[in-house]
Amino acid sequence: MQPEQQLANETNPAALHPNWQHDDHLINLLARNAREYPDRVAMRERDQGIWQEYTWADYLDQVLSFAAGLEARGVGEEDNILVIGDNRPALYFGMLGAVALRAVPSPAYPDTTPDEVADQLRREGIRFALAEDQEQVDKLLQIRESYPELELVIYDDPRGLAGKEPSGVAAFRDIAAEGRKRLEGDASLRGSLTGRATVHDVAVLLHSSGTTGAPKGIPLKHGHILAGVRNAAAAGYFDQGEIHMAYLPLAWVGDFIFSVGAAIALQFSVNIPERQETALHDLREIAPTLYFSSPRAWSNMLTRIQVGIDESTGFKRWLYNRFMPFAVELERRRLNGQAPSGGERAWRALGEVLVYGPIKDQLGLGRVERPYTAGEAIGEEVFLFFRALGLNLRQFYGQTENCALCAAQDPDTLKLHTVGKPFPGVDVRISDDGEIIMRGDNVFDGYYNKPESTAETLQDGWLHTGDAGYLEEDGQIVVLGRVSEVVYTAAGERFIPTYVENHLKFSQYIKDVCVVGEGRDHLTAIVCIDIDAVGHWAEEHGVPYTSYADLSQKQPVYDLLQGVIAHVNTKLPEGLQIRRFVNLHKEFDPDDGEVTRTRKLRRNVIDQHYAPIIEALYDGRTEIEYEARITYETGESGVLRRHLAIRDLPAAGNQ
Incomplete structure (x- = not known):
């Protein structure tokens, strides 16, 4: 426009x-x-x-x-x-x-x-x-x-x-x-x-x-x-x-x-x-019929369930371990078009009484008929878990510019890798350069006092979402990542950092991660651990720690994260596998400008703040003494020195 x-x-x-x-x-x-x-x-x-x-x-x-x-x-x-x-x-x-x-x-x-x-x-x-x-x-x-x-x-x-x-x-x-x-x-x-x-x-x-x-x-x-x-x-x-x-x-x-x-x-x-702070407690009293939450919140809820089961009685742990893997596998097969047998349906009904129903009731989700998630990709493990509980969890897709309502997964044709089909009244197609574009009466008319930005985003009545993706034969939308973030390695391998990052964040142990590799020989990662999930893991495995920074540098934690990254590497081409990573001593902070309030990475700020760490990731060092300037609540500033380990990963064969 x-x-x-x-x-x-x-x-x-x-x-x-x-x-x-x-x-x-x-x-x-x-x-x-x-x-x-x-x-x-x-x-x-x-x-x-x-x-x-x-x-x-x-x-x-x-x-x-x-x-x-x-x-x-x-x-x-x-x-x-x-x-x-x-x-x-x-x-x-x-x-x-x-x-x-x-x-x-x-x-x-x-x-x-x-x-x-x-x-x-x-x-x-x-x-x-x-x-x-x-x-x-x-x-x-x-x-x-x-x-x-x-x-x-x-x-x-x-x-x-x-x-x-x-x-x-x-x-x-x-x-x-x-x-x-x-x-x-x-x-x-x-x-x-x-x-x-x-x-x-x-x-x-x-x-x-x-x-x-x-x-x-x-x-x-x-x-x-x-x-x-x-x-x-x-x-x-x-x-x-x-x-x-x-x-x-x-x-x-x-x-x-x-x-x-x-x-x-x-x-x-x-x-x-x-x-x-009381939202999860109040949720049980509210018992909503409609519940919307981010993938990160669903993941945190799963962690809370797992921690609760670990701390419960032996009999409850036995019931959970007997019924939950069965329900997850049943749901995985169902999504692949395999109907359960009569015996499996009967066992599923028994599990609803003994395990699935009580968990949903404890969470406050016993009456939810329409649970949704959106904002970023959700991990397959998390998604399947809640659907296995009997919640018809589905993904929305949209942006602020289209009122967040563009498409959603349909319960009858749901596929894990898509965000579903467009809503009635919404037209979606893929531009010549692979961008998802859409139009409808839910699309805004232009940015506030930004005619140039409006002209870039709204063209001939179509909203250019900025997302790269494609349409499957049945009209379902697959989102790959942001078009603006499509970059190339030194060898010319095309990749979208958010695509790799989302797969890493499917792990409960990773809260944030920044994948680096544009113009480089290989990909590396700066990882921010999830203190709750990793802290619980550390307690269960006898790993003592005193703080976030201390826990992040423990060798068993590096082993844990190496396993997560190695698993993701098996799903990536050899030229796009992560070869080195570092656990950061702190979370990315919106007050430091490293992430937005909705926790989207500001890559230019991260590149600037952590330039010495990025340099060490590529020059072969196995550790770095990093000096970080911090600002205290009083307004005074200081320098915090941290010893950070850098870990190598071997190339993984694709599965």
């Missing part, structure tokens, strides 16, 4: 989406829910152990009251409003209150640094912010010292703030109370606030991960979100009245689509855990 074409679309948005209906927007649908299901629970929050409920009538009242209060404080159309914090009802109400005014919520991850938040405020000209608690308010007040344009900071949690608010800081409940008085004094205001938005308005301003530079703003309109949700529902991936747990970051597209878009369009009951 050319810049002048984008400008034309902005002045006449209906030309882009002629089938959209003017009044088909989230606020109108919320009002419909309040009218048709006033007493049905729309949202629940666990607060100090007690579930606080909001009906659809309460939900609408909170949104409109806050909208009226915001308007009285000067918020108007197209104002961008920062939203920062963990999942809280007030933050959801606040985002939709802004939307009712035709303003735009712009969420940030709660652990975003002050510098990163300040950049977002400046890029988007933000004057108003909605924050969860004192921690976030303090962050914003620090920023306001150099960014005085931030006029008003609104907070939800009163602890440490109530009655002691600095100038320009106000409580959510006070803003809502002011708005409620306006609504009581003006009989027409409620209807006005409900009907101002249009299907062509931006409902949320999300952001790219920023792996190669500053994050790009991704405006998603009401029409985009509702098209994506309805496409997924038409394919059976959402159902009316789902019970859903909202615990994923507000700034991530998946949370807005599930917890706001789909929840309002399909009358979900959205349940919010007390804290991120």
